[in-house]
Amino acid sequence: MARVITITSGKGGVGKTTTTANLGTALAMRGSRVAVIDADIGLRNLDVVMGLENRIVYDLVDVVEGRARLRQALIKDKRLPELCLLPAAQTRDKDAVSPEHMIDLTNQLRNDFDFVLIDSPAGIEGGFRNAIAGADEVIIVTTPEVSAVRDADRIVGLVEAAEKGPPSLIVNRIKPRLVSRGEMLSVDDVLELLMITLVGIVPDDETIVTSTNRGEAAVYDQSSTAGKAFLNIARRLNGDEVPFLALQEQPGVIERLMGIFGRRRP
Amino acid sequence: MGFLDSIFGRRERSGTVAKERLAAVLVDDRYKLTPEMKEQMKIDIAEVLSRYLPSVDPDQIEVAILRGEGSDKLQADIPLRRGRAGDE
Structure with missing residues (x-):
């Protein structure tokens, strides 16, 4: 029986799709059967991030409206045969899908997969409600910025109101150097504000840009610190206890100078 | 900076x-607390307190809800104009 996990954020552009693609890939690399669903109807993106855009024949709305069977619409990953994508419709009306459809869809997938990951659209409207309808668990992605954290807090309230249990948190794009200078919210700050359980810390990493350009998940890239962080999250989802990546960088010259001058005030 | x-x-x-x-x-x-509601709350607090205390200026009142572990709390800072019993 699959665990159905929705990845959401409230604010757009914080890395939901990248997170879904990398966690799906990492879980499949570790031997799980994984289906990833792009629930952002009208703004299809998970396919290009995963490099599967040329293989789409049918999409989620085709399945919901009975033009295709679920099996026909699922696209197999290029490298991992146990990883499948159900793409979003690109051209159709987003009102074509209802929460009941999503519950039905996820239930159909439960028997054949170990994990079903749903990439939620941004916002708190219908698309978000569809995305969490079939979920057993919710992971909220945020970045250490005031707007993203504020929206994440709204989502926490909505997820709890929808009785999905307490969501867990991924803090994405943390910049250790800025945090150590006190110029960025730290992971501890974000946790203190949102008061939910941490499942991952992902450093800001330029290799995400290059891996996304190529349509390859960062978890394949041994040099990618973000990829390493996503692999760790996958292990935690599998129940392993994995310490969080230590993000303390060696302080640079300026930081050391500032330390000498007693920058830290009480 | x-x-x-x-x-x-x-x-x-x-x-x-x-x-x-x-x-x-x-x-x-x-708490769905808007700035207007906060202002009104200060006026109401001042009104109630003025029944018992020398006049309280709503503009001087600061209210904030603080998040706690188990529960949150409302913290109000209400400066009082100094006075003695029987002054008036």
Whole structure:
């Protein structure tokens, strides 16, 4: 029986799709059967991030409206045969899908997969409600910025109101150097504000840009610190206890100078 | 802000500012407390207290909801005009 996990954020552009693609890939690399669903109807993106855009024949709305069977619409990953994508419709009306459809869809997938990951659209409207309808668990992605954290807090309230249990948190794009200078919210700050359980810390990493350009998940890239962080999250989802990546960088010259001058005030 | 500012401690570091601002706005969001409601609350507090105490100026009152572990609390800072019993 699959665990159905929705990845959401409230604010757009914080890395939901990248997170879904990398966690799906990492879980499949570790031997799980994984289906990833792009629930952002009208703004299809998970396919290009995963490099599967040329293989789409049918999409989620085709399945919901009975033009295709679920099996026909699922696209197999290029490298991992146990990883499948159900793409979003690109051209159709987003009102074509209802929460009941999503519950039905996820239930159909439960028997054949170990994990079903749903990439939620941004916002708190219908698309978000569809995305969490079939979920057993919710992971909220945020970045250490005031707007993203504020929206994440709204989502926490909505997820709890929808009785999905307490969501867990991924803090994405943390910049250790800025945090150590006190110029960025730290992971501890974000946790203190949102008061939910941490499942991952992902450093800001330029290799995400290059891996996304190529349509390859960062978890394949041994040099990618973000990829390493996503692999760790996958292990935690599998129940392993994995310490969080230590993000303390060696302080640079300026930081050391500032330390000498007693920058830290009480 | 530049690092020169932080050397001389001229401004609070922006991470701290962000955290403080968020702490306030998240609580207000959760309690659906608008700035207008806060102002009205101050006026009402002043009105009630003035039945018992020398006059309280609503403009001087500061109210904030603070988040706690188990429960949140409303903190109000209400300066009183100094007075003695029987002054009036």
